[in-house]
Amino acid sequence: MLSKSKHNIVSKIADSNEYFIVNLLSGNADVLTAEEYQNYVNNSFDAEMYSAKGYLVDEAEEKKAYKNKYLDFIDARDSDEIQLFFVPTYACNFNCSYCYQSGYETNPSYTVDNELVDSFFNYINLEFEGRKKYITLFGGEPLLGGTSSKKFLQYFINKCNESKLDLAIVSNGFLLKDYIPILKEASIREIQITLDGPKEIHNKRRPVKSGADSFDVISEGIDLALQNQLPINLRAVVDKENIDSLPELAEYAIDKGWTKSPYFKTQLGRNYELHYCQSEQGKLYSRLSMYQDIYKLIKQNPNFIEFHKPAYSIAKFLFENGELPDPLFDACPGAKTEWAFDYTGTIYSCTATVGKKGESLGTFFPEVSKHEDLIEEWQERDVLSIDKCKTCSLQLACGGGCGSMAKNYNGSLHSEDCRPVKELLELGIGLYSTLKS
Ligand code: SF4
Numbered sequence: 328m329l330s331k332s333k334h335n336i337v338s339k340i341a342d343s344n345e346y347f348i349v350n351l352l353s354g355n356a357d358v359l360t361a362e363e364y365q366n367y368v369n370n371s372f373d374a375e376m377y378s379a380k381g382y383l384v385d386e387a388e389e390k391k392a393y394k395n396k397y398l399d400f401i402d403a404r405d406s407d408e409i410q411l412f413f414v415p416t417y418a419c420n421f422n423c424s425y426c427y428q429s430g431y432e433t434n435p436s437y438t439v440d441n442e443l444v445d446s447f448f449n450y451i452n453l454e455f456e457g458r459k460k461y462i463t464l465f466g467g468e469p470l471l472g473g474t475s476s477k478k479f480l481q482y483f484i485n486k487c488n489e490s491k492l493d494l495a496i497v498s499n500g501f502l503l504k505d506y507i508p509i510l511k512e513a514s515i516r517e518i519q520i521t522l523d524g525p526k527e528i529h530n531k532r533r534p535v536k537s538g539a540d541s542f543d544v545i546s547e548g549i550d551l552a553l554q555n556q557l558p559i560n561l562r563a564v565v566d567k568e569n570i571d572s573l574p575e576l577a578e579y580a581i582d583k584g585w586t587k588s589p590y591f592k593t594q595l596g597r598n599y600e601l602h603y604c605q606s607e608q609g610k611l612y613s614r615l616s617m618y619q620d621i622y623k624l625i626k627q628n629p630n631f632i633e634f635h636k637p638a639y640s641i642a643k644f645l646f647e648n649g650e651l652p653d654p655l656f657d658a659c660p661g662a663k664t665e666w667a668f669d670y671t672g673t674i675y676s677c678t679a680t681v682g683k684k685g686e687s688l689g690t691f692f693p694e695v696s697k698h699e700d701l702i703e704e705w706q707e708r709d710v711l712s713i714d715k716c717k718t719c720s721l722q723l724a725c726g727g728g729c730g731s732m733a734k735n736y737n738g739s740l741h742s743e744d745c746r747p748v749k750e751l752l753e754l755g756i757g758l759y760s761t762l763k764s
């Protein structure tokens with residue numbers, strides 16, 4: 328007895344009379360005319376064709392295929408590269424209007440003991456022996472002024488080089504220029520720098536603590552980094568206050584020649600209430616409303632795509648690769664292929680929990696200790712461990728979302744952080760099919 332697959336995602340394409348059907352388990356996607364869609368709803372379709380594509384299935388067979396793909400996913404993850412964050416300080420030389428870390432305790436003097444750095448490298452080389460891995464410096468701001476932070480970075484880079492590990496850095500970019508000679512000694516994976524819009528908007532949102540502007544000096548740092556073949560990942564943190572200025576930022580990056588560089592890429596981050604409450608919640612976007620506005624923005628400014636191509640769930644992947652990605656049984660890499668460590672010697676699951684009270688998973692300094700039960704709780708989180716996800720047709724595109732967000736909202740790690748997959752696909756398939764034609 329055949330029935331429609333539980334993993335079919337069917338909806339209308341934005342600004343079109345057509346529909347889509349996507350099935351991550353079978354790996355098929357098709358556009359349906361309005362008539363074909365009606366036939367699908369009324370169960371009067373070509374059963375042979377639909378079962379060949381996995382849209383119509385034998386339930387027992389589909390369960391078997393699901394189990395096999397799940398095992399493939401777990402196997403593949405076991406050989407995935409691990410990203411290890413290290414926080415040398417929670418202090419920062421900026422005073423960003425929306426900083427979620429402004430309530431954190433900091434060590435403004437920023438002196439990380441070489442002994443602690445040695446312990447970090449000993450820990451990761453032993454714990455993740457034989458695994459592909461790289462390190463990302465995170466903060467606070469890892470590129471601060473003063474000799475002690477430079478000394479730290481020099482030592483840290485020597486240790487990365489000794490262990491043959493790539494280094495990425497998340498920085499506000501203010502002192503990037505000064506650090507370029509040191510950074511050139513490392514194998515730099517990328518430097519993530521934030522510009523929140525064109526000069527006027529960025530300077531308003533991301534001033535230096537002294538009140539000084541930061542846009543021009545960051546822009547010079549990006550120029551210099553690209554000239555030195557240091558990869559830049561330019562990030563804009565988006566909310567309702569700066570969204571309209573993004574096309575101007577895109578134009579700036581295009582005029583600068585950045586978008587033509589093979590060392591340049593971009594990302595958009597959503598400004599959201601992480602774990603330090605904001606006073607102006609009204610300017611924040613939901614995940615969906617942000618991408619709805621970006622859809623409108625790209626329709627009005629098609630050149631924006633030269634600066635940034637949003638993923639729209641799996642839509643961008645589908646259009647760029649001509650096929651669907653593998654099913655995503657787990658979207659949260661925390662304590663699996665992502666870990667975070669800070670200058671106090673504490674181990675955390677990821678960047679969302681690092682430095683947060685009650686989120687420690689153990690220590691690597693002064694001695695190694697692990698909360699195995701908590702680590703296991705993180706490692707067991709996937710769409711099969713979350714009740715709501717088990718029966719959700721979107722699970723293989725969504726992957727259950729972010730564990731930390733789920734815990735913040737629902738009080739439990741093994742709960743859902745829903746992604747508006749269907750709505751994002753409506754927009755993304757609509758957008759990329761018109762841009763293609
Ligand atoms: S908890 Fe959220 S931020 Fe942390 S690894 Fe998981 S998805 Fe990423």
Ligand code: SF4
Nearest residue numbers: 716719722725743745
């Ligand atoms: S998090 Fe929500 S949308 Fe995602 S798979 Fe689970 S129930 Fe579905």
